[in-house]
Amino acid sequence: MSKHIIVLTDVALITCIVQKGSADVIVTAAQNAGAQGATVFYARGGGVRERLGILGIAVEVEKEVINIVVATDQIDRVFEKVYLAGNLDTPGMGFMYVTPLEKAATYIPKEIENKLANEIKQSV
Amino acid sequence: MSTLKQVRFGTLVREITMHQEELSYNELAPEIEQDKYGVDLVCRPSKIKLRSIDVYRLAQPYLTVRLIDQVKAVLPLAIYLVLFQLLILRQNVSDSWIITAGLLSVIIGLMLFMEGLKVGLMPFGETIGNILPSKAKLPTVLLIVFLLGIGVTFAEPAIGALKAAGSIVNVEQAPYLYSLLNTWSEVLVLMVGIGVGLAAVLGTLRFIYGWSLKPLIYISLIPTIGLTLYIMADEELSKMLGLAWDCGAVTTGPVTVPLVLSLGIGIATAAGKGRSSLSGFGIVTLASLFPIVAVELLAVFVSIIETPQMIISEAVAMNSSTASLNWHEKTPYVEIISGIRAIIPLVLFLIFILLFVLKEKIRHPGTITYGIILSVIGMIIFNIGLSYGLAKLGSQSGGLVPGAFTQIELVSDSPLYSLMLGISIALIFAWILGFGATLAEPALNALGMTVENLTNGAFRKKLLMYSVSFGVGFGIALGIVKIIYSIPIAYIVVPGYLIAIVLTYFSTEEFVNIAWDSAGVTTGPVTVPLVLAMGLGFGEAVGAIEGFGILSMASIGPIISVMTTGLWIQWKVKRRRESEYEVVESVEGAKS
Numbered sequence: 078m079s080k081h082i083i084v085l086t087d088v089a090l091i092t093c094i095v096q097k098g099s100a101d102v103i104v105t106a107a108q109n110a111g112a113q114g115a116t117v118f119y120a121r122g123g124g125v126r127e128r129l130g131i132l133g134i135a136v137e138v139e140k141e142v143i144n145i146v147v148a149t150d151q152i153d154r155v156f157e158k159v160y161l162a163g164n165l166d167t168p169g170m171g172f173m174y175v176t177p178l179e180k181a182a183t184y185i186p187k188e189i190e191n192k193l194a195n196e197i198k199q200s201v
Numbered sequence: 202m203s204t205l206k207q208v209r210f211g212t213l214v215r216e217i218t219m220h221q222e223e224l225s226y227n228e229l230a231p232e233i234e235q236d237k238y239g240v241d242l243v244c245r246p247s248k249i250k251l252r253s254i255d256v257y258r259l260a261q262p263y264l265t266v267r268l269i270d271q272v273k274a275v276l277p278l279a280i281y282l283v284l285f286q287l288l289i290l291r292q293n294v295s296d297s298w299i300i301t302a303g304l305l306s307v308i309i310g311l312m313l314f315m316e317g318l319k320v321g322l323m324p325f326g327e328t329i330g331n332i333l334p335s336k337a338k339l340p341t342v343l344l345i346v347f348l349l350g351i352g353v354t355f356a357e358p359a360i361g362a363l364k365a366a367g368s369i370v371n372v373e374q375a376p377y378l379y380s381l382l383n384t385w386s387e388v389l390v391l392m393v394g395i396g397v398g399l400a401a402v403l404g405t406l407r408f409i410y411g412w413s414l415k416p417l418i419y420i421s422l423i424p425t426i427g428l429t430l431y432i433m434a435d436e437e438l439s440k441m442l443g444l445a446w447d448c449g450a451v452t453t454g455p456v457t458v459p460l461v462l463s464l465g466i467g468i469a470t471a472a473g474k475g476r477s478s479l480s481g482f483g484i485v486t487l488a489s490l491f492p493i494v495a496v497e498l499l500a501v502f503v504s505i506i507e508t509p510q511m512i513i514s515e516a517v518a519m520n521s522s523t524a525s526l527n528w529h530e531k532t533p534y535v536e537i538i539s540g541i542r543a544i545i546p547l548v549l550f551l552i553f554i555l556l557f558v559l560k561e562k563i564r565h566p567g568t569i570t571y572g573i574i575l576s577v578i579g580m581i582i583f584n585i586g587l588s589y590g591l592a593k594l595g596s597q598s599g600g601l602v603p604g605a606f607t608q609i610e611l612v613s614d615s616p617l618y619s620l621m622l623g624i625s626i627a628l629i630f631a632w633i634l635g636f637g638a639t640l641a642e643p644a645l646n647a648l649g650m651t652v653e654n655l656t657n658g659a660f661r662k663k664l665l666m667y668s669v670s671f672g673v674g675f676g677i678a679l680g681i682v683k684i685i686y687s688i689p690i691a692y693i694v695v696p697g698y699l700i701a702i703v704l705t706y707f708s709t710e711e712f713v714n715i716a717w718d719s720a721g722v723t724t725g726p727v728t729v730p731l732v733l734a735m736g737l738g739f740g741e742a743v744g745a746i747e748g749f750g751i752l753s754m755a756s757i758g759p760i761i762s763v764m765t766t767g768l769w770i771q772w773k774v775k776r777r778r779e780s781e782y783e784v785v786e787s788v789e790g791a792k793s
Contacts (some may be wrong), residue, residue: 098266111504128249132256134568135263153221167258168249 088181091145095171102143106162110155116144125169136169224761239710269287271308274727282598303590314579321572325551326460330467350398352547353457362730372516374746375440376509396492404484405465421490428497433691442690449489453721482714485721485753540581595734603742628678635677641672644722668766669719670761676758678752690750697757704764712767722757
């Protein structure tokens with residue numbers, strides 16, 4: 078029997094870029110809104126920072142980029158919660174966007190796998 | 202008849218939750234204008250207008266994070282000293298408002314200074330470190346490193362504490378010490394700087410050629426201890442030994458360590474010796490040993506050209522002639538002048554190197570200027586806080602603690618406790634002070650993290666932090682014993698470093714690096730003035746000739762404690778390996 082993997086569809090990627098040190102708040106907010114997990118990596122960037130005048134120094138050049146994969150039904154909820162948690166309505170605080178994903182795969186618990194298989198059998 | 206109005210549930214939910222209005226990004230994107238030839242003009246976005254809530258949200262985390270860092274370093278120590286004074290010694294804190302204001306200005310001054318350092322000075326260090334090796338030959342590079350070592354010493358905030366200590370010394374009891382701290386004080390700092398500069402040069406060479414730290418330690422300890430023994434033979438001169446050994450601990454602060462390190466690592470990377478796991482270590486060790494030799498040499502030099510009688514008569518003449526101070530010797534002018542003198546030469550030197558030696562442009566001049574102004578202002582405020590907050594509080598509690606076991610004027614019903622109990626209270630006080638102050642030092646936390654990574658988790662961060670703090674605690678308690686019984690410092694320091702040498706011989710390279718560096722890390726800009734002032738106040742109260750030496754005990758303490766812990770871990774790891782090996786052997790034996 079050939080090996081099979083379960084591929085998830087209807088997934089989307091929320092990417093949020095904030096100042097270094099703020100990722101924890103974002104990740105907690107996303108998880109509280111139902112996101113499973115998040116990946117953080119470090120980057121450097123600017124843009125708005127240079128247009129803030131003297132207050133620009135209060136904005137870190139070093140950033141944290143947070144990748145959160147969510148189900149498409151979750152997009153709005155997680156998106157809003159992250160927006161609020163990160164104070165993204167303040168200039169210089171960060172930027173976020175959603176990208177549609179074609180498919181994703183990860184560990185899926187055995188009991189859920191069995192349940193899904195049964196449902197498929199019943200419908201046939 | 203009632204009419205039923207129907208509302209979609211989804212519409213309701215949308216009404217009571219958040220709105221997501223859509224707006225095309227094309228509306229926001231600026232239009233590119235063209236000049237009359239049809240060429241696109243460079244797009245220059247306009248400044249953003251900030252609402253007051255935006256200003257608050259931007260500035261609030263920026264300020265609080267930096268403020269809290271310094272509050273954490275100052276407040277616990279101050280509270281401890283005050284509580285000890287109130288509860289154990291049953292004395293009120295005199296000038297409590299001045300001290301509170303002083304501590305507040307220490308906090309604000311340090312906050313501004315550290316931020317200015319990060320924004321204004323560190324970029325120079327990094328740029329020079331990266332570019333210098335490719336544009337200049339090795340001798341030039343080493344010369345610049347050497348000069349930089351001198352410059353950073355003058356900019357070190359804790360150095361001010363040494364100068365402040367000079368006024369407390371009694372000229373008739375310790376003439377050479379008095380003369381070093383008053384008439385020779387600038388030369389003293391310069392000698393310390395030369396020591397740091399040489400250490401930076403040697404440390405850089407070590408980075409490039411990958412030398413082991415052990416022989417360097419042995420070689421630099423020979424003149425240090427040799428000169429100590431030579432100076433000890435002269436009764437008058439021996440009183441400045443405490444100062445010499447303390448200078449080593451004062452130098453390795455928040456300016457020296459990062460600037461010299463960033464330069465050294467940059468040079469080593471450019472020389473093709475990438476960052477080995479240990480490349481950051483070693484400079485701190487050497488920078489705390491070389492100044493000792495430099496100051497000892499200065500002392501010998503002073504003793505050759507001046508006699509004690511000369512110094513005493515000079516000092517008496519000075520005191521009678523200058524009854525009123527000049528305007529530039531009064532607060533706040535003296536602090537302003539010393540603040541500017543500490544930072545500006547270093548900045549000018551760095552700019553000179555960048556513009557004329559490396560022929561580079563200064564990037565972000567606005568930010569750099571902001572950083573430099575901030576660090577100067579911070580240094581000035583810190584200096585004011587140093588004299589009115591840290592030094593005052595330290596010398597006050599240092600002066601009162603002896604009241605626990607002996608009769609002193611300041612404490613009315615002293616001795617408060619019996620001799621043995623009183624001395625033990627004083628020692629426990631000193632131990633907790635050292636232990637707590639070190640544990641709170643942010644640099645130690647960073648070192649702990651590095652060490653845990655370096656040793657693959659064998660040396661836990663907590664274990665390192667506790668063993669360093671333990672060492673410092675015992676060191677400071679030992680320093681108090683030294684002052685109470687006026688034990689010559691050489692009797693403690695020389696055997697201490699001999700033990701350290703023996704331990705160094707048996708330890709692996711990694712632990713040697715960690716242990717010797719941990720001594721330098723522990724003495725930050727808050728601990729140094731406080732402990733220094735406490736020692737001097739304590740010494741004055743018990744009638745000791747000089748109260749220096751506590752800081753040097755606090756340096757040797759962690760070296761020994763960390764290296765011992767390291768040896769213990771080494772032994773444990775070895776034993777575990779051996780037992781695993783035996784298991785494997787016995788299993789294989791059973792198979793065959």
